[in-house]
Amino acid sequence: MSDEKNVVQENLDNTAQAEEATQEGAAPKKKVSRKKAIIGAIIAFVAAFGFGFYQWHETPEFCVTICHTPMNQEYLQTLYANPYEPAVDKWGNEVEYAGGMLASIHGNMGKRCMACHTPAIEEQVTEGIEWITGNYYNPLSERDLARLVFYRHAGETEFCLNAGCHNISKTGLTQITADMSRNPHSWHHSEYTCSDCHKAHRASVMVCTQCHDDVEYPMGWISAEEASNLEHQYMSWNEEQFLAAA
Ligand code: HEC
Numbered sequence: 129m130s131d132e133k134n135v136v137q138e139n140l141d142n143t144a145q146a147e148e149a150t151q152e153g154a155a156p157k158k159k160v161s162r163k164k165a166i167i168g169a170i171i172a173f174v175a176a177f178g179f180g181f182y183q184w185h186e187t188p189e190f191c192v193t194i195c196h197t198p199m200n201q202e203y204l205q206t207l208y209a210n211p212y213e214p215a216v217d218k219w220g221n222e223v224e225y226a227g228g229m230l231a232s233i234h235g236n237m238g239k240r241c242m243a244c245h246t247p248a249i250e251e252q253v254t255e256g257i258e259w260i261t262g263n264y265y266n267p268l269s270e271r272d273l274a275r276l277v278f279y280r281h282a283g284e285t286e287f288c289l290n291a292g293c294h295n296i297s298k299t300g301l302t303q304i305t306a307d308m309s310r311n312p313h314s315w316h317h318s319e320y321t322c323s324d325c326h327k328a329h330r331a332s333v334m335v336c337t338q339c340h341d342d343v344e345y346p347m348g349w350i351s352a353e354e355a356s357n358l359e360h361q362y363m364s365w366n367e368e369q370f371l372a373a374a
Pocket residue numbers: 188191192196203204205207218230231234235239240241242243244245268269270271272276323326327328329330
């Protein structure tokens with residue numbers, strides 16, 4: 129950032145020099161200075177624009193204005209929804225309490241899209257190409273944790289459990305929810321992964337209800353059966369194919 133300031137300062141100096149030169153009317157020198165001043169002005173403009181762009185790039189509005197246009201407002205709404213009030217999910221289904229969606233809880237704590245979707249250049253380039261060529265589904269195919277971590281080269285658990293986010297171990301998690309009727313973090317059935325239950329842009333699902341009818345779950349969450357009745361709940365992308373092809 130200080131570099132950018134320096135560039136701007138330098139350009140101002142250049143411009144000032146050019147003006148001086150013009151006033152003095154020193155012919156051979158003048159030409160060079162003016163050229164420098166123009167280039168300087170362009171650099172200053174690009175630097176200022178670039179800096180503004182960089183800041184804008186970090187806002188949720190950037191994500192939905194630039195690329196995620198087919199579903200734009202839907203994702204934004206899940207971020208800005210009050211966790212204690214009803215809301216709609218990314219597909220337009222009603223959610224009893226927005227807090228059942230991770231985006232709402234995190235948005236309420238001042239987190240933004242990129243807090244979770246930490247930029248990964250490979251992913252952005254791939255998605256950019258998919259966007260330009262129209263090679264994507266609308267509604268967007270849902271990403272499971274495996275796909276979210278793929279470009280970030282992190283383990284599945286580290287996506288959420290890391291020093292910068294939830295600084296806790298899986299064992300720690302087990303203890304936090306130990307007093308629930310069926311501890312969702314008991315890892316009793318190892319086939320379930322975090323994203324089977326925790327959903328960011330739609331109501332989280334207590335998958336254990338599929339077989340156990342004595343399961344309690346938090347406000348805004350839904351049962352496995354309710355989840356299977358959601359509109360657009362299909363997953364149009366085969367994750368295994370994706371991982372095999374990549
Ligand atoms: C709490 C972390 C978190 C935040 C904040 C967040 N996301 Fe997500 N996002 C996820 C997760 C997890 C998924 C995987 C699907 C899901 O859980 O709904 C996802 C999936 C997506 C997808 C892929 C399509 C899909 O439905 O799976 C898009 C697009 C997306 N998010 C956009 C956004 C935008 C835009 C914002 C900001 C307005 C945002 N996300 C904020 C965690 C987050």
